[in-house]
Amino acid sequence: MYNILIYSIILMFLLTFLLSLLMFISYKSMKDREKSSPFECGFNPFESSRIPFSSHFFLIAVIFLIFDVELVIIMPVILVMNSLNMTDIYIIMFIFLVILTLGLYHEWYNNMLSWV
Incomplete structure (x- = not known):
């Protein structure tokens, strides 16, 4: 029982560390905003990218x-x-x-x- 508690605490710390590392690595600045915008062959999108799904x-x-x-x-x-x-x-x-x-x-x- 004691081992399960120790492993659970270690796992929680490991997951917290990995989550914070992921948040640090995947930080997006305002410069990355253009990369996230929809792209249609060099033109600005003609329609909204949030059209209803068929x-x-x-x-x-x-x-x-x-x-x-x-x-x-x-x-x-x-x-x-x-x-x-x-x-x-x-x-x-x-x-x-x-x-x-x-x-x-x-x-x-x-x-x-x-x-x-």
Whole structure:
């Protein structure tokens, strides 16, 4: 118990030191203000850089992430194919693909996939 307290105190001091070092290193002066401003091919920005974000683009990005995560789920199944029998693998993949197909149907039904 005593060791945990000592390690916690040391960790707090270390984190405080690193945070203050980071604040010192990343100090920005008024001269750096131009570097932080938006830049469009040598011209001043034509529009505000704080325009509203397209919700349709956000939905497309979420759909991409869903289909990208499917690879993370499928890859371990491929790696453990030798230890499982084929019927278990087919059942797992079938259930996963049914859930993925239902999600695709839901997105199609709610017109998330139309570009109009």
